[in-house]
Amino acid sequence: MWALSRNTLAHRRMGPSLSRVKKFPAPQIQDAVMSRCVSPPVRGAALAATLVVALCLLLPPGVAAQQRTVSGDHPVPQEFDWYLERGIPQATEWGTVIDQEATRQILSWTTKPEFTSPLVDYLPVGDGVVSPSEHFGQAVGMPGHLRGVEAHYGYYRALAASSERVNVVTFGESEEGNDFVLVQIGSPENLARLDEIRDGHQALADPRRTSPEEARALIRDLPTVFMLSTSLHSPETAGSETSLELAYRMAVAEHPMVQRILDDVVLFLVPLVDPDGHDRMVDWYHRNAHSVYDDADAPPNSPYWGYYVGHDNNRNALQLYLNLTRAMLDLFQEWRHPISMDIHEAGDATTYHYFSTGTGPYNEYIDPITIKEWQWMANYESAALERYGMPGVFVHDFYDGWFPGYLFWITNNRNAIGRFTETWAQFRSLPWTRIREPRPEMITREWFRPNPGYPRAHWSFRNVINYMQSGILHSLYWTAVNREEVLEQFWVKSVNAVERGREEAPFAWIVPRDQLRPADAAGMVNLIRRHGIEVHEAREGGTFDGGSVAAGDFVIRLDQPYRNLAHMLMDVQRYPSEGEEVAYIRGGMAWTFPLMHNVRAWSVDDPRVQSLAMEEVLDEVTLEGEILAGAGAQWLAVHPRASARSLRARFELGDMPVEVARAPLTTRHGELPTGAWLLPAEAVDRARVEGWAREFGYDLHGVAAAAVEGVDRSPMPLPRIALLHTWRETRDSGAVRYALNHLEIPYTLVAETELREGGLRDRFDVILFPEQGRNTTGRQIFEGVDDRFGPLPYTQTAEWPRHGIPNGAEDITGGMGFDGLREIEAFVEAGGTFISLGSASRLPVEYSLTRRARLFEPGGLIVPGSILRGEVTDPSSPITWGYDGEIPLWHKFGPYLETVPGRDVGTPVRWTAAGEDLFMSGVVVEPGELAGRPAIMDHPMGAGHLVLFGFNPMHRYQPHGNFALVWNAILHWDAL
Numbered sequence: 001m002w003a004l005s006r007n008t009l010a011h012r013r014m015g016p017s018l019s020r021v022k023k024f025p026a027p028q029i030q031d032a033v034m035s036r037c038v039s040p041p042v043r044g045a046a047l048a049a050t051l052v053v054a055l056c057l058l059l060p061p062g063v064a065a066q067q068r069t070v071s072g073d074h075p076v077p078q079e080f081d082w083y084l085e086r087g088i089p090q091a092t093e094w095g096t097v098i099d100q101e102a103t104r105q106i107l108s109w110t111t112k113p114e115f116t117s118p119l120v121d122y123l124p125v126g127d128g129v130v131s132p133s134e135h136f137g138q139a140v141g142m143p144g145h146l147r148g149v150e151a152h153y154g155y156y157r158a159l160a161a162s163s164e165r166v167n168v169v170t171f172g173e174s175e176e177g178n179d180f181v182l183v184q185i186g187s188p189e190n191l192a193r194l195d196e197i198r199d200g201h202q203a204l205a206d207p208r209r210t211s212p213e214e215a216r217a218l219i220r221d222l223p224t225v226f227m228l229s230t231s232l233h234s235p236e237t238a239g240s241e242t243s244l245e246l247a248y249r250m251a252v253a254e255h256p257m258v259q260r261i262l263d264d265v266v267l268f269l270v271p272l273v274d275p276d277g278h279d280r281m282v283d284w285y286h287r288n289a290h291s292v293y294d295d296a297d298a299p300p301n302s303p304y305w306g307y308y309v310g311h312d313n314n315r316n317a318l319q320l321y322l323n324l325t326r327a328m329l330d331l332f333q334e335w336r337h338p339i340s341m342d343i344h345e346a347g348d349a350t351t352y353h354y355f356s357t358g359t360g361p362y363n364e365y366i367d368p369i370t371i372k373e374w375q376w377m378a379n380y381e382s383a384a385l386e387r388y389g390m391p392g393v394f395v396h397d398f399y400d401g402w403f404p405g406y407l408f409w410i411t412n413n414r415n416a417i418g419r420f421t422e423t424w425a426q427f428r429s430l431p432w433t434r435i436r437e438p439r440p441e442m443i444t445r446e447w448f449r450p451n452p453g454y455p456r457a458h459w460s461f462r463n464v465i466n467y468m469q470s471g472i473l474h475s476l477y478w479t480a481v482n483r484e485e486v487l488e489q490f491w492v493k494s495v496n497a498v499e500r501g502r503e504e505a506p507f508a509w510i511v512p513r514d515q516l517r518p519a520d521a522a523g524m525v526n527l528i529r530r531h532g533i534e535v536h537e538a539r540e541g542g543t544f545d546g547g548s549v550a551a552g553d554f555v556i557r558l559d560q561p562y563r564n565l566a567h568m569l570m571d572v573q574r575y576p577s578e579g580e581e582v583a584y585i586r587g588g589m590a591w592t593f594p595l596m597h598n599v600r601a602w603s604v605d606d607p608r609v610q611s612l613a614m615e616e617v618l619d620e621v622t623l624e625g626e627i628l629a630g631a632g633a634q635w636l637a638v639h640p641r642a643s644a645r646s647l648r649a650r651f652e653l654g655d656m657p658v659e660v661a662r663a664p665l666t667t668r669h670g671e672l673p674t675g676a677w678l679l680p681a682e683a684v685d686r687a688r689v690e691g692w693a694r695e696f697g698y699d700l701h702g703v704a705a706a707a708v709e710g711v712d713r714s715p716m717p718l719p720r721i722a723l724l725h726t727w728r729e730t731r732d733s734g735a736v737r738y739a740l741n742h743l744e745i746p747y748t749l750v751a752e753t754e755l756r757e758g759g760l761r762d763r764f765d766v767i768l769f770p771e772q773g774r775n776t777t778g779r780q781i782f783e784g785v786d787d788r789f790g791p792l793p794y795t796q797t798a799e800w801p802r803h804g805i806p807n808g809a810e811d812i813t814g815g816m817g818f819d820g821l822r823e824i825e826a827f828v829e830a831g832g833t834f835i836s837l838g839s840a841s842r843l844p845v846e847y848s849l850t851r852r853a854r855l856f857e858p859g860g861l862i863v864p865g866s867i868l869r870g871e872v873t874d875p876s877s878p879i880t881w882g883y884d885g886e887i888p889l890w891h892k893f894g895p896y897l898e899t900v901p902g903r904d905v906g907t908p909v910r911w912t913a914a915g916e917d918l919f920m921s922g923v924v925v926e927p928g929e930l931a932g933r934p935a936i937m938d939h940p941m942g943a944g945h946l947v948l949f950g951f952n953p954m955h956r957y958q959p960h961g962n963f964a965l966v967w968n969a970i971l972h973w974d975a976l
Helices: 027-034 047-057 061-065 100-108 132-136 149-162 194-205 212-221 238-252 256-264 275-289 323-335 368-387 461-481 483-503 518-530 563-570 580-584 593-597 607-611 646-652 686-696 705-709 731-742 752-757 778-783 817-829 838-846 960-971
Strands: 166-173 179-185 224-230 265-270 339-346 353-355 417-424 434-436 457-459 508-511 536-538 542-544 547-549 554-557 602-604 614-616 635-638 659-661 665-667 670-672 677-680 701-703 713-715 721-725 748-751 766-769 833-836 853-855 864-872 886-892 897-899 906-911 919-921 934-941 944-949
Touching: 100 132, 132 149, 132 238, 149 166, 149 179, 149 238, 149 275, 166 323, 179 238, 179 323, 194 212, 194 224, 194 323, 194 483, 212 483, 224 238, 224 323, 224 461, 224 483, 238 256, 238 265, 238 339, 238 461, 256 265, 256 461, 265 323, 265 461, 339 461, 353 368, 353 461, 368 417, 368 461, 368 483, 417 461, 461 483, 483 563, 508 518, 508 563, 508 607, 518 593, 518 960, 542 607, 547 602, 554 607, 563 593, 593 886, 593 960, 635 686, 635 705, 646 686, 646 960, 665 701, 665 705, 701 705, 721 731, 721 752, 748 752, 752 817, 766 960, 778 838, 817 833, 817 944, 833 838, 833 960, 838 853, 838 944, 853 934, 886 906, 886 960, 897 934, 944 960
Parallel strands: 224 265, 224 339, 339 417, 721 748, 721 766, 766 833, 833 944
Antiparallel strands: 166 179, 179 265, 353 417, 434 457, 508 554, 508 602, 536 554, 536 614, 542 547, 635 677, 635 701, 659 677, 659 713, 665 670, 853 897, 864 886, 864 906, 864 919, 906 934, 934 944
């Protein structure tokens, strides 16, 4: 017996060649020898594949004669026959008819019997319910086959039309107009109760409006919602394919385990979290990688995944600027599902399948119950797959559990359970079966990986689907069996949050209305509210331990269900470990909102603050500027105060004449510091300027002509901006693109390969070159995508409609080369300003565009994503205008700049001189190595400037308080 038998070990004992007792009879070609093949390799393949051919020739005649579903010749076998000795039964032991051909395909595409489970190694026939095999013409997991978004969505609509267990709804739209689709799967009885289930989850999420008795009744009676999401990362294509078969299996299966799930759980499935990226990656595979079987021969992935960012779409749950993140958050806010799981694929960082638990240090703000739930679930899930004899399943050893910005932390941050899995990837979206070798350290036997994988194995697309689907079904089953505990602990965590906010300091966070940067403060408050956190406006003032509150100030009370999230966003992070281990933490160490936005806020440790008269804020917050200019003023003046919206403010004025004062200005209401903007009153529309000042939170001053006459001024024309990107790294340029698009700033997106065409100074005043990835060298930037893959097109055509977005090229390989580098130099020499952010600054330093700066390699210094203290060293530099002496700066792994001795170069901002004062939030190891060194360098070159940032001031659209450093350099490009 096999999948249809309760004896799950019996089907493993099928002869010496498949025995698990002796794992490695021939290590060099281990799995190639152990699994008999059907698809022969092509002429001239590697030695291992040749040996497979020889073995295939020795197979029994019935094997050689069987039907092949994967056409063509392949250098690695694509079909396997290990299942033939046991046959395929007509029906399961509980009476479900088995789809013979689909099951044969599923088994033939699985490379070894231990790479599947009794839950998924057959396909049931559903009476009148359309299967993936019927809809698409083949089973899920066919080697070499990927399908696009509309094909996926079309199947779910057909499934819903044929099954009373399935609903399909949309819940938002991507940047490129694709629907976000939610597939709801449950028993007909539970689907009919969806409104009741939603209302019940909402009641459990807020103990302030639900009594313990009411909660107990809901917990006894209420099915729970399990949120499952796949294909967040578009090169990870197996998750969406797994979802197709999982949805069908749930819709038709009579397996007792599935029946239990349907009784107690409603599955909410988001099969394509990033539909834009999925279509782009499928097109990329068919266009540029359809015949690749070896990782070494694989071209890089599509240069763009989603419209803005690639991998970092899973680092957006704090800043919430992507449509997909906002849609997933809204879905949680509507349903308050107590549990979610995000399905991923990983490369060499895993073996076959990982269930997330984290290694610690764990995030100190979430309820400890959640951390225990991670372990509880993962230990059950991993043991369940071990029971089937599936090797390479592990927990613990993958991520830490500190950073709260992942998509699945939408639930962790809100008193629910958020987890993810990682399955050994089909590298770069290549759905062919290949021979793969994990890193040696990933197959050692450890407490968290007691049954490691093989040093060498045939690994197929179907293997990935088998592991994913088996794990998901057990996650659902665990939830069904423990439904009451899941709901009860969801309720208890919400109770804990409210009670902790009432009994434990701090009791509130205060964001004062009186801010140096009012619009930035309003933006932060609106983002906090977007998270679902309650914000109140004080109707009276008071003085408390920790500070005073004035009427009109914003009060974030901590006696609310999202208490832990609110405190986490506002508080200073102190990562608890030191030393080399912190260099490998994923995500980031710090996210303190007041520091990230460079606005004032403080916590209050006095419980009386909660007794203040206050009213909940229900609408968008705006903090308007004040009109202080009298009717007779000759000049109108504002100071942007280093606002994150200053670039938009200047462009909003259009071609109005704007000058900037290079010295302080005296007005009737006090002194404006250096950098104030001046508009001649007689030359502008006064009413329009006053409305503009209110909108951007700028106080509009009147200045007498006499006060302006003796002040050095420079014009501030609108700059022509180029945003330069490389084809090897578009992730960080995507965050900058979003910032410019959000602010409605006109710019031209320029690829590195376009630099060679020249004429840059004729077209642009400023070239902005974003971060290029952690530890990227100047040489990597210079060389770009390896030209051995060229020509590698990324252009929009009728056949490839998702390519060429947001820009394209006939060949993305070869980098900028010396011709491009010379054009950058010529641009600056002719008066342009070149601004490089973070690791992009390595290019002009390493390739000697500037000989006044150099890089230093730190010894023990480690800054793995923290907020450090910078200080203004040159207040006369326009780059620093609007900043006080101290600036919170985001920093992650350099680059580390220093001045070449004896060479003069501007250093407008440096890291604070006292190493012990460098830390602001996160962690920094050996800070003395960085103390006093340049953070920003301004190098005059010919008629132009090179501006080098030794950190990324626009990291993932998070450090809004750093944006104005970049905006200042752009706005004052010709007056630096």
